[in-house]
Amino acid sequence: MHRLRYIQTLLPLRLKWEPFYSYSEEQLPGSIAVGDRVRVEFGGKEYVAVVTAVDAEDEAGAVGYDRIKPIIGPAEGLDRISQEETGLWRMVSDYYLCTPGEVYKAAYPAGKVEEEEVKARVKDRLQERIARLEEKIAKARREDTKKRYIAQRDVLLRQGHCPGAVLSRSEARMDAATDRWPAAIELSDAQSEAYSKIKEILNNRKPALLRGVTGSGKTEIYLKLAAETLARGKNVLYMVPEIALSRQLEDRIREHFPTELIVFHSGETLAKRADAAAHIKSDPYLALGTRSSLLLPHKDLGLVIVDEENDPSYKQDNPAPRYNGREAAIMLAGLHGAAIILGSATPSLESLYNCSVGRFGLIELNTRYFQAEDSDVEIIDTIAERTKNGMVGSFSRKLIDRINDCLEKGGQVALLRERRSYSPILQCEECGTIPKCDRCDAALSLHIKDNGESKLVCHYCGRVKKYLGTCPKCGGSLKPLGAGTQKIEEEASSLFPGAKIGRLDSDSARSRKHESEIIRGFANGEIDILVGTRMVAKGFDFSGLSLVAVIQSDSLLGQQDYRADERALTLLEQFRGRCGRRTEKGMFVVQTSQPDHPVYQALTGSLSDTESMTKLLSERKLFGYPPYSRVINTVLRDRNAARLELMSRSLAEILVKALEDKVKVIGPYSPAIDKVGGENIKIIRILLPKNKFLKTNKAALEEEVNVFESGRKYSGHISLDVDPV
Numbered sequence: 035m036h037r038l039r040y041i042q043t044l045l046p047l048r049l050k051w052e053p054f055y056s057y058s059e060e061q062l063p064g065s066i067a068v069g070d071r072v073r074v075e076f077g078g079k080e081y082v083a084v085v086t087a088v089d090a091e092d093e094a095g096a097v098g099y100d101r102i103k104p105i106i107g108p109a110e111g112l113d114r115i116s117q118e119e120t121g122l123w124r125m126v127s128d129y130y131l132c133t134p135g136e137v138y139k140a141a142y143p144a145g146k147v148e149e150e151e152v153k154a155r156v157k158d159r160l161q162e163r164i165a166r167l168e169e170k171i172a173k174a175r176r177e178d179t180k181k182r183y184i185a186q187r188d189v190l191l192r193q194g195h196c197p198g199a200v201l202s203r204s205e206a207r208m209d210a211a212t213d214r215w216p217a218a219i220e221l222s223d224a225q226s227e228a229y230s231k232i233k234e235i236l237n238n239r240k241p242a243l244l245r246g247v248t249g250s251g252k253t254e255i256y257l258k259l260a261a262e263t264l265a266r267g268k269n270v271l272y273m274v275p276e277i278a279l280s281r282q283l284e285d286r287i288r289e290h291f292p293t294e295l296i297v298f299h300s301g302e303t304l305a306k307r308a309d310a311a312a313h314i315k316s317d318p319y320l321a322l323g324t325r326s327s328l329l330l331p332h333k334d335l336g337l338v339i340v341d342e343e344n345d346p347s348y349k350q351d352n353p354a355p356r357y358n359g360r361e362a363a364i365m366l367a368g369l370h371g372a373a374i375i376l377g378s379a380t381p382s383l384e385s386l387y388n389c390s391v392g393r394f395g396l397i398e399l400n401t402r403y404f405q406a407e408d409s410d411v412e413i414i415d416t417i418a419e420r421t422k423n424g425m426v427g428s429f430s431r432k433l434i435d436r437i438n439d440c441l442e443k444g445g446q447v448a449l450l451r452e453r454r455s456y457s458p459i460l461q462c463e464e465c466g467t468i469p470k471c472d473r474c475d476a477a478l479s480l481h482i483k484d485n486g487e488s489k490l491v492c493h494y495c496g497r498v499k500k501y502l503g504t505c506p507k508c509g510g511s512l513k514p515l516g517a518g519t520q521k522i523e524e525e526a527s528s529l530f531p532g533a534k535i536g537r538l539d540s541d542s543a544r545s546r547k548h549e550s551e552i553i554r555g556f557a558n559g560e561i562d563i564l565v566g567t568r569m570v571a572k573g574f575d576f577s578g579l580s581l582v583a584v585i586q587s588d589s590l591l592g593q594q595d596y597r598a599d600e601r602a603l604t605l606l607e608q609f610r611g612r613c614g615r616r617t618e619k620g621m622f623v624v625q626t627s628q629p630d631h632p633v634y635q636a637l638t639g640s641l642s643d644t645e646s647m648t649k650l651l652s653e654r655k656l657f658g659y660p661p662y663s664r665v666i667n668t669v670l671r672d673r674n675a676a677r678l679e680l681m682s683r684s685l686a687e688i689l690v691k692a693l694e695d696k697v698k699v700i701g702p703y704s705p706a707i708d709k710v711g712g713e714n715i716k717i718i719r720i721l722l723p724k725n726k727f728l729k730t731n732k733a734a735l736e737e738e739v740n741v742f743e744s745g746r747k748y749s750g751h752i753s754l755d756v757d758p759v
């Protein structure tokens with residue numbers, strides 16, 4: 035008779051506790067260690083669980099041995115989970131009020147990765163490196179250099195015969211050292227000064243916030259820090275808010291770190307993930323990616339970079355874990371004892387606040403690398419222009435002239451329109467009906483496919499309908515209200531027939547290849563005018579870009595949120611920073627129907643950055659908004675609107691009673707789009723003061739919501755969103 039042994043496990047579920055399982059020594063002769071993965075049954079389904087405790091005889095006994103099920107078996111071929119990984123999952127779940135299991139699930143999406151597929155990828159990677167070496171062998175001028183390359187190639191060729199083999203660390207390092215093309219990083223004086231200040235802050239084990247004007251060369255500083263980290267034998271994580279942004283960076287980073295670079299995003303295939311994990315396990319690496327790259331099985335991290343740290347895309351809305359990549363990156367760096375640097379031209383208020391209380395160190399870099407001046411700003415009042423017959427479709431004549439001027443001088447133009455599709459809203463000319471999605475409280479957008487076919491798309495649930503051109507109510511004809519990026523692209527091609535036009539939005543970016551082509555095409559001057567959503571405003575570096583314009587800037591303003599204006603300003607500043615990045619001064623045009631809006635005043639420089647920040651912070655303090663408090667949204671979803679109304683009110687009452695007096699409970703209120711995918715939505719916003727009760731209040735909130743949800747057999751769904759964006 036073999037003895038039964040007991041373990042505790044973490045399941046990829048929304049489960050508040052960690053179940054016990056048993057195994058016999060016969061079933062698993064080798065012993066099980068913390069971090070190993072085992073297959074278990076839970077609630078009639080099979081899961082791959084992570085072992086979080088071994089030798090748990092006593093704890094299991096307290097539960098009752100007869101209630102504990104045996105494991106199904108070991109999970110063959112899966113890597114062990116490190117303590118840093120589970121540590122991160124616990125910290126993230128603690129902060130964002132979800133379960134470690136939900137973070138585990140996000141980090142290790144279920145599904146089968148065929149070993150063959152991974153092997154094929156590893157082989158591809160080898161092949162790529164071999165091809166690169168062949169190229170260098172052909173180009174090498176000196177005999178000894180040539181010999182070295184040949185020797186390296188032969189090592190790789192041998193490995194190619196046993197697919198699955200990955201380069202050993204030392205070989206890879208030797209390779210990397212000689213593989214570096216002449217792309218040394220030479221910092222300017224201003225950059226060097228910032229760099230030494232950063233080093234000082236990092237040596238004091240504090241996060242560093244680099245506030246550098248656009249074009250100041252923050253990227254170059256990151257790369258220098260990265261080079262140094264890799265040289266110390268530590269690894270680097272470089273985070274960007276958006277996939278599109280990494281495309282351009284990819285090329286820039288590869289120049290310096292051709293063999294170390296790993297590119298990883300959410301939505302990447304399981305095989306790609308397994309390949310990234312294999313690289314991390316065996317080679318020095320620099321991982322470049324969006325927030326989900328945090329959840330890779332990192333090893334020996336020495337440096338974490340969070341570029342454009344203020345970007346709202348770092349926040350995950352749905353599903354859980356609803357985490358912010360910036361905050362989670364700080365946790366990750368802490369767990370590895372790694373340095374962390376956050377960078378932006380327009381840092382988040384949260385980070386500036388952290389600097390003001392001494393939690394972060396602030397470094398400012400105010401000179402541009404190419405000494406260009408701030409671009410000029412012109413605000414065009416579209417209503418006034420329309421009355422003067424100064425508009426041609428979505429373009430004002432003033433803007434058209436500017437664009438023609440710019441193109442004539444050989445410059446490039448970027449146009450921002452914050453709505454994708456051909457037309458974001460349609461309206462019936464007869465009865466005024468606006469066709470909406472059946473399942474969402476949102477207007478349907480008209481999209482025109484490449485083959486000319488039209489369809490109606492709901493941007494909230496993704497549902498697609500056939501477009502018939504007639505009103506669903508009265509049969510009258512539908513007319514587009516306003517133009518989306520597709521329409522702007524079309525208008526631009528008829529207004530500027532000689533120009534080559536490209537479009538960048540999440541529709542056109544769906545194919546990775548196409549997206550890269552557009553970005554490269556614009557970077558090398560093949561494309562003259564780039565039309566796109568806010569994607570075009572992100573941290574790209576296009577040297578020929580001298581005019582940027584916002585088409586209907588109004589859509590950036592006036593959302594019902596205390597941060598809408600800040601956001602709009604940040605986005606506009608960021609977009610402005612895309613042009614005139616070399617020596618010539620750029621031009622920034624904004625077309626709007628509200629030219630007097632304070633956001634534009636801030637843009638034209640009536641308030642300095644520091645002044646407007648101080649003003650914002652004092653407003654936030656006055657109203658008890660973040661960073662002076664912590665916001666948690668309690669989001670209720672229910673198919674039944676009447677029940678939702680009742681339930682959300684009674685939950686709000688319970689919360690008011692249960693939480694400390696200083697906690698503000700706002701709502702329930704309906705969000706701007708209060709029905710999505712057939713579910714009605716209500717939000718109760720909780721403002722928790724940052725005092726010594728913060729932790730207890732947070733725990734109380736979570737507890738009350740759990741009791742409410744389970745106790746009432748509530749058939750709707752409640753989720754908590756910490757630091758919503």
Ligand code: ADP
Binds near residue numbers: 220
């Ligand atoms: P930021 O990220 O701060 O907006 P970038 O890092 O993109 O700025 O730099 C702007 C431009 O200046 C880029 O084209 C970059 O290649 C160039 N640049 C910045 N610093 C250096 C440097 N030290 N050596 C060479 N080029 C640099």
Ligand code: ZN
Binds near residue numbers: 495
């Ligand atoms: Zn919908």
